[in-house]
Amino acid sequence: MRLIKYLSIACITFVIIAGIAIPMVPQPQSWLEFPIIPGLEEKARNIFFHVPVAWVSVLGFLFALYYGFRYLRTKDLDYDMKSVSSAGLGMMFCILATVTGSLWAKFNWGSFWNWDPRETSIFILLLIYGAYFALRSALGSDEVRARLSAVYSILAGLTAPFFIFIMPRIVGGLHPGAKGDTAGSTPVAQLHMPPNMRVVFFIGIIGFSLLFVWLLNVRVRAARLEYQLSKKEN
Amino acid sequence: MYEFLNQNQLYIVLVITMLIWSGIIWYLVRLDQKVGQIEKRLKKDE
Numbered sequence: 095m096r097l098i099k100y101l102s103i104a105c106i107t108f109v110i111i112a113g114i115a116i117p118m119v120p121q122p123q124s125w126l127e128f129p130i131i132p133g134l135e136e137k138a139r140n141i142f143f144h145v146p147v148a149w150v151s152v153l154g155f156l157f158a159l160y161y162g163f164r165y166l167r168t169k170d171l172d173y174d175m176k177s178v179s180s181a182g183l184g185m186m187f188c189i190l191a192t193v194t195g196s197l198w199a200k201f202n203w204g205s206f207w208n209w210d211p212r213e214t215s216i217f218i219l220l221l222i223y224g225a226y227f228a229l230r231s232a233l234g235s236d237e238v239r240a241r242l243s244a245v246y247s248i249l250a251g252l253t254a255p256f257f258i259f260i261m262p263r264i265v266g267g268l269h270p271g272a273k274g275d276t277a278g279s280t281p282v283a284q285l286h287m288p289p290n291m292r293v294v295f296f297i298g299i300i301g302f303s304l305l306f307v308w309l310l311n312v313r314v315r316a317a318r319l320e321y322q323l324s325k326k327e328n
Numbered sequence: 329m330y331e332f333l334n335q336n337q338l339y340i341v342l343v344i345t346m347l348i349w350s351g352i353i354w355y356l357v358r359l360d361q362k363v364g365q366i367e368k369r370l371k372k373d374e
Contacts, residue, residue: 136337190351
């Protein structure tokens with residue numbers, strides 16, 4: 095865990111510095127120059143921050159699915175705590191991805207919200223996981239809540255990859271990687287990135303993923319303590 | 329504001345990183361409160 099902490103701090107610090115400080119020039123000659131991407135210009139730097147945040151939200155939902163599954167197999171409430179904590183983190187990063195994406199959209203596409211397929215799908219995801227937390231708060235007993243929310247998080251987590259990776263590729267849209275966009279047909283939404291941008295981008299993905307693991311760990315430890323206390327008090 | 333950001337697009341990146349940063353801070357503050365409550369309850373038990 096200590097390694098994860100330091101590595102995530104190092105990666106994210108590197109990405110903030112490299113992502114902002116490396117100059118953009120029309121004809122890059124060295125590794126310390128990014129090309130100017132027509133239509134994006136300086137805004138291309140948002141890729142280093144906006145995309146990893148969106149990626150972490152998927153990670154949170156998939157972890158919630160996995161721990162929900164483990165809960166159903168073992169009936170160990172610890173997995174329920176892990177499941178709800180990662181869903182909460184996924185939700186937070188999902189909101190951040192929506193807000194940052196919406197600001198970027200204002201300057202690239204002219205409006206905060208365009209109902210682009212990816213915007214629509216993240217909106218539906220927010221609704222799905224909003225319902226998840228509503229469901230949890232409506233149930234009183236620990237076991238019933240854990241069981242129902244594990245089932246829900248599995249169902250909801252199964253839809254997440256579809257909404258994030260598949261649906262925005264089937265229909266045409268504004269994001270790179272949409273149908274008809276020949277430039278960006280790679281896994282996560284990205285452009286034809288030059289190698290140095292790609293390195294910064296993937297270090298960002300790694301850094302934010304590790305940050306997620308760290309935050310999840312602290313959140314789960316707090317939840318465990320709270321649970322033990324409430325058991326002692328009763 | 330819109331004009332300024334449109335002219336100086338690097339500041340859009342700044343706003344976006346700050347939004348993400350504020351999200352993480354908000355999460356940490358909430359977690360801090362939670363741990364504080366646990367500490368309080370522990371003290372009561374003693």
